[in-house]
Amino acid sequence: MRTGTQLDREHCVRAAQSKDARFDGWFFTAVLTTGIYCRPSCPAVPPKAENMAFYPSAAACQQAGFRACKRCRPDASPGSPEWNRRADLVARAMRLIADGVVDREGVAGLATRLGYSTRQVQRELLAELGAGPLALARAQRAQTARLLVETTQLPMTEIAFAAGFSSIRTFNDTVREVFAVSPSGLRARTRVPGNPAGGTPATPGTLSLRLPFRAPLNPHNLFGHLAATAVPGVEEWHDGAYRRTLRLPYGHAIAALSPRPDHIACRLTLGDLRDLSVAISRCRRLLDLDADPVAVDARLRADPLLAPLVDRAPGRRVPRTVDEAEFAVRAVLGQQVSTAAARTHAARLVTAHGKPLDDPEGGLTHLFPSPEALAGADPGTLAMPRARRTTFTTLVRGLAEGQLHLGIGADWAEARTRLLGLPGFGPWTAGVIAMRALGDPDAFLPTDLGVRRAAKKLGLPATPAALTARSEGWRPWRAYAVQYLWATDNHPINFLPTYEG
Template identity: 70%
Template sequence: MLTDRETCLTAVRSRDARFDGWFVTGVRTTGIYCRPSCPATPPKARNITFYPSAAAAQAQGFRACKRCRPDTSPGSPEWNVRADLVARAMRLIADGVIDREGVPGLSRRLGYSVRQIERQVRAELGASPLALARAQRAQTARVLIETTALPLTEVAHAAGFGSIRSFNDTVREVFALSPRELRARTSAGVAGTSEAPDAWHFLTVRLPHRTPLCPDNLFGHLAATAVPGVEEWRDGAYRRTLDLPHGPALVSLRPADGHISAALWLSDLRDLTVAISRCRWLLDLDADPAAIDAHLGTDPRLRPLVDAAPGRRVPRTVDGPELAVRLVLGQQISTKAARTHAARLVTAYGQPVDDPLGGLTHVFPRPEALATAADETLAMPERRRQTLRGLASLLAAGDIDLSPGADWEHARALLGELPGIGAWTVEGVAMRALGDPDAFPATDLGLRQGMASLGLPDGGAAAMTASVPWRPWRAYAVQHLWATGDHEINRFPPAPAAGPAPTTAIIRSAS
């Protein structure tokens, strides 16, 4: 985390939004904490204390600024870059593990004792894992209070609070307003909830990100590789199904001015935090594009590409096992053929969903269903069938962890031991599922063509040597090199014809 006081003071005085999420500013004279870009007049330096997290500021008695809303700033890019224990813990906390399994569950997933995790997280973040999860619950509660008409007792349950008292106390401590006062401040009001027992819970949220953001390859890749029934491009938005801890969900993601607009259909509101976390991960929204572009731009061969399209992100996934299976399906065949294979599996083994807009039909099959998939649904060479079933069996048994808290190198090693899985698949999983910013699929055809177009070695040890100056951001260099080609994954997708109006009863929200 950023701890240099002079750098932090400079960021606050210049209201530099690039530092939002890196730290928060506690103002002792007012008792509030702000994001670095807060539009209020910067306080005097002697009255400022910098904290590495909102939870740390809250633990010292500071409440969130009502003007800049630091609880809604992008997450720290540190957790995207690092693979150590603290980073893995933070990614799992963001994915709601503590809310579902408690700190002991976090400990089991990471393979460390509760005491070790508590000590390391507190030393770096200034707060315990439980306090970090509590701060996240407070933000989830605020979203539900301000954008739905749910009764506050249901909001407390959906946000993960164990009691109404802890819900009321936390919201009041963090925001200096009671839940009722927060709802009363919502200017537009919200519509009533549906009484249909099988209704989707619908709400819209803004997903902030650091600028710039280049949407071309990000949405182009997701749309071009979309599996029919699971994903679609509709009216300028990428839509897909999600398999969440408490049930299926749908999401629609659309680039907007300074944020991503997310429309969510949830079967269980307890999954709101997880859904937001996975959407942010999918679109790589916590990246620091200024730092990445500055580093890649030091290479004169890459600089023209970076200058032409600053802010490229790595298109990731909402589900690691799904991505791994799809990469195996896509080995040595075209994008179109890979989509066809995946769609066949989705129809045969995916959980059906009822999309209010009509375009999405299934959640992608879980590994346990694919481990015993029938031959007639696997129209591929026998060796690849064995690879797919073997991978699915290990994923279903939990022997390979591709979750946000996975150990990157351990996962790489286990994948590489599977017959039929080579460097292309391993590095693809590392880049898009595990989130390793330095993943580099050197054997990828599009990457080799991109390197050749710049006069760089396009294979073997020479290509790896040529990529060394781009470390630790080689996954982002890959995005620029892929974009030298004319494949549709590099272009922002065109908008198809509008679909039918929603027919399923849903909870409406104010945007």
């Protein structure tokens, strides 16, 4: 859809005229005659091609004076898969903006995290997205505000500050500009018979919303993996939903995520409503909802030995994480032990060092302990071999002291190099952290036992070197190839019997 950093007009017109939902989030269509902007799949009659203009972001549309379509809600479309596929400055910046860094730390804080000057960050984002970091963050605040206006009965003053606005006036002006209606008007139009929007939640701070994704999505390996590896007290599969605790910038939360045929049902219980947009972003990242499954599966299907796996169950996602440091710790705990043993080790750490919390709706009891809390643990109390104990303590010390960065804005290559320099970190541990914590879609695990067993069964090369050479044709989606290979095994991570869809 893009040539370099420019939108390909011919392809955009074709996608908009065919209402192709695959391109929702890739670009936005502005209608010159009406002054609105839409997602490509908008159900309205497409305008004439000469009346279309195309923008790479909702923020760019808003800056150009267009308002969001009330019918297709382009601000709520899946995010561009570009930001999770790439490791360059713009992609790293977009991941951090989605995580609320600009709202909390300003543009200067964003630039510091990226290791560039504010001017360079501004220039790169403007060149590719048609909007700078402040405009992109503003568009995100507008979407958060709409969610709160439409799904709660909170006073507008509370919504304004929860969404990240500095004043009521700015909140009102932004909502009017983006949605062409006042906040009270936005709320009024949701109050129709049978629509629960605007109702009072059963639990204070609880919101229910729908997380969109690009079809197809296969929920079995995704939710099966999360359920099978769930750490007691922190995660659980309960009443048809994967539930877990979240540590967020302003407080904690509990997320309940359930697969549906055309969306993910998300129920969030937030200690502080200012964390809403960050919680949504992390849940989307956990479930890899902004992936482009059509592009992924097309590349993997080109290999005749992988094609039957893809055709049998297309749309597999990479189960990721809501906390990169947590996953790195769990990867070390899982070295050379069974899934059950890794869960037991993690549960002991949680009980000893995690922060307790209440969960009236289930069995969650703690937040996973922070690196700082784990760095203060007595190594002698860790029930693991001495060499792994050294690996563990070195990792948590590096994370706690800021010498090792694994956050969503991390440089993938640099992080992997630093991980491999730690004692006890080999290609498998660094690779699985790159795949599930850093989010590298091309991370590959040629030494993994399950991958090698599947490769042998399929007639693929079974030695790590030969399998790596064969996998060159699967780039840049080798992390997804791992999911298809793992799915050949009769392991609990690949099944979710309670799902009906």
